[in-house]
Amino acid sequence: MEMVTKNNSATFKNFINNEWVSSQSNEVLESISPMNKNEVVGYVQKSTQEDLDKAFKAAEDAKSAWRKIGQHARGQFLFKVADIIEQNIDDIAETATREMGKTLPEAKGETARGVAILRYYAGEGMRKNGDVIPASDKDALMFTRRVPAGVVGIITPWNFPVAIPIWKLAPALVYGNTVVFKPATEASVTAAKIIECFAKAGLPKGVLNFIVGSGSVIGQGMIEHSSLNAITFTGSENIGKSVAKWAAESGVKYQIEMGGKNPVIVAKDADLDNAVEAVISGAFRSTGQKCTATSKVVVESAIYDVFKKKLLAETEKITVGNGLNDEIWMGPCASQGQFDTVKDYIEIGKSEGATLIAGGEVLSGDEFDNGFYLTPAIFDNVKADMRIAQEEIFGPVIALIEASDVEEAIKIANDTKFGLSASIFTSNIGSLMEFIDEIEVGLVRINAESAGVELQAPFGGMKGSGYGSREQGEAAQEFYTEIKTVFIKA
């Protein structure tokens, strides 16, 4: 399905009704590497409304047969997809690194996680899809049956180019939905490689349709499409809110996962070495481009200086560069847009009166000049109401804030419109119990970093971090199915 064109880069087609097809526009978009903006990772289709209509028609036509094939048989397809992705793990991971910049070990870990997610949902094929509930009439049988939502639209971001598409596709398919999937343009070559694995597993025609194109045409066109029954979105706050608004107006089910401003509290009784390691990993892995990334660190006054010293010492050891090289720990920002945003926030932090005590420098010289590289940044003297302590930066930037005690630290941690993930480092059971009670987030982490999710557990946030039911684990069933309550009188 791929052809080699200019610059020896391949062109990837859309996958509609089980055929690899070019867009009606006859135009392609290029996906470039953030490690070197002159390197084209691949060309993808610049799709049109007409292409989108074909994708929806295919999904609509396939709906009934896919539902009737049964949950068990659908699960078996996912086992096959998992095996095929596992066989192609090196190629997929390397593509992800070249396309969005995270290091190769991270990309491999993410692809392996994709395989595990597929196997989890393949197993769902053999688990219950309803409950028997006692009826008030002793001669009646009452039960629920979960049925597919219908045609599901999937819109994904670029920051987890493998795991996020899979944690939406796998439950959508096993619970009997057909799909129209639009990946982030900046991660569309990686997405195409994943779809190739689904295609090789021999899914029936029209069950999974893959279409690449701009957010404003294909994303927006998807939300407005009359055949859409449910939409799941992960991405920015602005677009997420607009997707939710459109969906609510047209009576379409929606699940929206947006950003975070994830705090880590370090209490005076914490194991400081563990806390430092977790803060570095949570804040700087994937160049800080995770919705669960650590971005403000609230430290009790009694240990503020010693923690800061240890954090600075470890941050200095971080190697930045091309994530395909073994010795590199942190890659570039994923795009020019992300790079510019992070640079802007570094300036905003300084102008607000915070002190930049590490990093935040753009790297230059041969291997860096054409990439989006900067060093991991730490701000000291941050006040809780500064923009760098309130807004999602989505880059390798830590705001350090001092608190007099755990109670004040929790107040500062909660002082944000977001509510995705939060951690506390403490050995005091009273502090950790208070944290569990008081913290306003969907993912509560004790003595563990703010990022990193378990595929078998519910994932999602409170407050401005998302709308709709949770993703992953068995919670995903809530979004991808409707419930029929059946009452049978003998």
Ligand SMILES: NC(=O)C1=CN([C@@H]2O[C@H](COP(=O)(O)OP(=O)(O)OC[C@H]3O[C@@H](n4cnc5c(N)ncnc54)[C@H](OP(=O)(O)O)[C@@H]3O)[C@@H](O)[C@H]2O)C=CC1
């Ligand atoms: N929660 C998370 O995991 C993520 C959060 N973010 C946050 O968002 C910021 C900006 O990132 P960005 O990539 O621009 O995020 P976007 O929200 O723009 O992109 C996410 C997805 O939505 C699509 N999209 C764009 N416009 C529309 C539209 N009008 N209707 C429907 N879909 C649309 C995009 O397509 P296309 O790629 O073609 O534009 C992409 O597939 C980041 O700095 C970060 O703060 C970003 C990524 C992930």
Ligand SMILES: O=C(O)CCC(=O)C(=O)O
């Ligand atoms: O922390 C993780 O592993 C997942 C993060 C995530 O879902 C995201 O950044 O979109």
